[in-house]
Amino acid sequence: MSEPVRVQDRVVIVTGAGGGLGRAHALLFAARGAKVVVNDLGGSARGEGANASAADQVVAEIRAAGGIAVASHDSVSEGARIVEQALDSFGRVDVLVNNAGILRDKAFHKMDDSDWAQVCQVHLDGAYQVTRAAWPHLREQNWGRVIFTASTSGIYGNFGQANYGAAKLGLYGLTRTLAIEGRKHGVLANAIAPTGGTRMTEGLMPAQVFERLKPELISPLVVYLGSEQCQDSGELFEVGGGWVGKVRWERSLGVGFDPVEGFTPEQVAQNWERIADFEGALHPRDNLQSLQQMMANLQKYP
Numbered sequence: 001m002s003e004p005v006r007v008q009d010r011v012v013i014v015t016g017a018g019g020g021l022g023r024a025h026a027l028l029f030a031a032r033g034a035k036v037v038v039n040d041l042g043g044s045a046r047g048e049g050a051n052a053s054a055a056d057q058v059v060a061e062i063r064a065a066g067g068i069a070v071a072s073h074d075s076v077s078e079g080a081r082i083v084e085q086a087l088d089s090f091g092r093v094d095v096l097v098n099n100a101g102i103l104r105d106k107a108f109h110k111m112d113d114s115d116w117a118q119v120c121q122v123h124l125d126g127a128y129q130v131t132r133a134a135w136p137h138l139r140e141q142n143w144g145r146v147i148f149t150a151s152t153s154g155i156y157g158n159f160g161q162a163n164y165g166a167a168k169l170g171l172y173g174l175t176r177t178l179a180i181e182g183r184k185h186g187v188l189a190n191a192i193a194p195t196g197g198t199r200m201t202e203g204l205m206p207a208q209v210f211e212r213l214k215p216e217l218i219s220p221l222v223v224y225l226g227s228e229q230c231q232d233s234g235e236l237f238e239v240g241g242g243w244v245g246k247v248r249w250e251r252s253l254g255v256g257f258d259p260v261e262g263f264t265p266e267q268v269a270q271n272w273e274r275i276a277d278f279e280g281a282l283h284p285r286d287n288l289q290s291l292q293q294m295m296a297n298l299q300k301y302p
């Protein structure tokens with residue numbers, strides 16, 4: 001038997017935990033002995049309105065099962081207030097699960113500024129606001145875990161989700177840099193791209209599949225990423241339906257042209273197949289590794 005994954009007594013904020021995936025994360029953290037701030041504005045899937053009962057119900061569920069939780073009804077746009085509530089209630093914050101989200105799906109040619117702005121505001125700015133407020137506390141205590149909720153719509157694209165996809169892959173960019181900045185302070189940041197049957201995905205897939213993609217099938221990964229055992233940082237995982245996998249960048253070996261003489265669009269065209277050939281591809285992990293081929297090319301033509 002492997003040792004239990006430890007989140008006992010950790011103070012965990014889960015945003016958007018009044019339903020769907022966030023609720024399942026909050027319940028599992030609480031069942032494992034964490035103290036949970038159940039945050040949810042309680043609006044519609046499009047981000048309209050507000051209702052305190054969403055978070056309150058999840059808190060009641062956790063308490064009924066003998067767990068420890070408090071409700072937070074602020075929008076993630078008010079990130080500092082959510083973090084303050086964790087500090088007021090439990091004296092610290094250890095784990096932050098950025099999960100709150102809305103949808104404003106529309107083909108790009110029909111998308112208006114408010115569809116774009118609202119989605120970026122909740123997913124990208126909202127995660128920024130809460131994380132920025134928690135960050136100094138995580139750094140100071142030399143321990144923290146931040147989990148961002150990305151999406152396959154950001155990684156691969158999806159019709160009608162230009163706003164959502166941009167915000168979601170933006171969160172992966174944020175994850176990568178926070179992993180670098182947090183590492184020496186014991187603060188780890190990772191991202192998940194989940195697929196689960198929630199109000200957000202209802203009607204988008206056959207009912208039998210929807211029912212089997214239970215939100216609870218995402219949470220074990222999230223709790224692991226929030227635990228003492230997790231040592232990975234800056235990583236992205238796809239998860240759903242009981243399956244978990246890791247995603248990484250892949251880049252072709254590429255083609256080096258003469259940087260002194262310069263090169264032409266025709267040379268690009270002539271070498272197109274080789275530029276895009278993934279045979280023997282590389283998987284750069286950071287900026288330094290990513291620049292190696294370019295630097296080697298400069299050295300080849302002094």
Ligand SMILES: NC(=O)c1ccc[n+]([C@@H]2O[C@H](COP(=O)([O-])OP(=O)(O)OC[C@H]3O[C@@H](n4cnc5c(N)ncnc54)[C@H](O)[C@@H]3O)[C@@H](O)[C@H]2O)c1
Nearest residue numbers: 016020021041042043075076099100101151195196198200
């Ligand atoms: N369900 C999926 O298959 C799927 C796929 C990819 C990504 N995601 C992401 O997972 C996360 C959870 O989504 P879900 O499927 O559980 O949907 P959901 O609508 O059930 O949950 C989202 C929750 O966030 C809350 N919320 C919205 N705006 C908020 C705000 N400003 N402040 C605080 N809370 C707010 C909502 O009230 C809701 O309870 C989202 O970030 C979503 O984009 C879900």
